[in-house]
Amino acid sequence: MSKDVSIPGSGFHRGPALRMKDALESARKATGALNAAYWIVEKVTGYDRSGIMLRGQTVLPASQSGLLYTLLARIEAGEPLQYVLGTWGFRGLDIHCDRRALIPRPETEQVVDVALEELSKIPGDDLLVADLGTGSGAIALAIAVEGGSKVDGRVLKVVATDISRDALELAAENLEYTVGNRPEIAGMVIFRQGSWYDALDRGDRGRLSMIVSNPPYLSRSQWVSLDPIVLEYEPKVALVGGEDGLECLRVLIGGAIQWLSENGCMVLEIDPLQEEAVVEMAVKVGFGRVLILDDLCGRPRVCVAERHSL
Numbered sequence: 395m396s397k398d399v400s401i402p403g404s405g406f407h408r409g410p411a412l413r414m415k416d417a418l419e420s421a422r423k424a425t426g427a428l429n430a431a432y433w434i435v436e437k438v439t440g441y442d443r444s445g446i447m448l449r450g451q452t453v454l455p456a457s458q459s460g461l462l463y464t465l466l467a468r469i470e471a472g473e474p475l476q477y478v479l480g481t482w483g484f485r486g487l488d489i490h491c492d493r494r495a496l497i498p499r500p501e502t503e504q505v506v507d508v509a510l511e512e513l514s515k516i517p518g519d520d521l522l523v524a525d526l527g528t529g530s531g532a533i534a535l536a537i538a539v540e541g542g543s544k545v546d547g548r549v550l551k552v553v554a555t556d557i558s559r560d561a562l563e564l565a566a567e568n569l570e571y572t573v574g575n576r577p578e579i580a581g582m583v584i585f586r587q588g589s590w591y592d593a594l595d596r597g598d599r600g601r602l603s604m605i606v607s608n609p610p611y612l613s614r615s616q617w618v619s620l621d622p623i624v625l626e627y628e629p630k631v632a633l634v635g636g637e638d639g640l641e642c643l644r645v646l647i648g649g650a651i652q653w654l655s656e657n658g659c660m661v662l663e664i665d666p667l668q669e670e671a672v673v674e675m676a677v678k679v680g681f682g683r684v685l686i687l688d689d690l691c692g693r694p695r696v697c698v699a700e701r702h703s704l
């Protein structure tokens with residue numbers, strides 16, 4: 395006989411007859427938000443929001459109530475919603491997420507906006523973009539999908555790198571999935587493993603139109619005081635930029651000029667506290683124009699460094 399099991403706090407009770415509306419209510423209690431509850435029930439049942447609303451009294455098959463139980467238990471254990479759902483939206487793309495890589499953040503969607511805008515200004519027939527520290531592949535894929543229309547028929551290629559083999563595996567899965575829905579990006583994105591510029595082909599030195607990166611930029615002390623949900627589940631290698639948070643940014647900015655083409659530019663996500671240090675580094679290595687843009691909360695977040703004012 396199967397044993398009934400309850401999830402503390404969620405009101406969720408594993409039993410034979412779980413109606414859709416009870417499933418939704420259990421998910422709402424476990425996640426603390428109605429939107430999140432719908433996403434969970436959508437994943438479990440395959441119905442969209444209106445389908446769920448229309449079927450309040452429908453009893454879920456045992457396989458679905460079992461899956462719901464498993465997902466809610468993961469939420470109750472403190473796992474991020476994005477990992478539990480397995481996909482997360484990034485600029486209209488469904489990005490597969492799990493513990494192999496950082497969950498793509500809204501600030502990073504803005505980095506892509508800035509990168510696309512800059513890319514449209516760079517002259518030349520072929521555009522080569524390096525997304526260094528690609529993680530789930532979110533930036534590289536968004537640039538490939540959206541960049542096509544921004545660059546007026548010019549050839550756009552993206553090389554996406556990471557030091558983490560796990561992250562690259564996830565990014566490759568995301569590429570395959572995205573190409574399934576957007577076949578026009580087939581062949582536009584390639585992956586390379588290695589530390590920052592070491593991952594790139596030497597032949598691309600001086601040829602990159604753009605270097606874009608959301609590198610690990612938290613200091614060790616910022617990292618230890620993170621929300622436990624981030625600390626425990628998201629990879630440390632994706633978050634910590636050495637003792638002062640600037641270690642990766644030093645390498646990226648320090649090496650950029652020799653990899654960028656004459657009119658190339660660098661777009662970096664930074665911590666708001668790093669504004670001054672990053673501008674100083676970029677000016678010192680010889681960028682012609684350096685500016686910092688705010689995120690949607692008004693905090694300095696994106697550094698744009700152009701070799702020559704475009």
Ligand SMILES: C[S@@+](CC[C@H](N)C(=O)[O-])C[C@H]1O[C@@H](n2cnc3c(N)ncnc32)[C@H](O)[C@@H]1O
Binds near residue numbers: 528589590631633
């Ligand atoms: C903040 S995450 C960004 C992930 C993804 N680009 C995004 O925006 O969601 C930083 C990424 O840099 C990678 N990374 C850390 N150290 C690296 C290194 N030395 N060389 C290349 N990538 C590195 C991490 O594995 C991680 O995927």
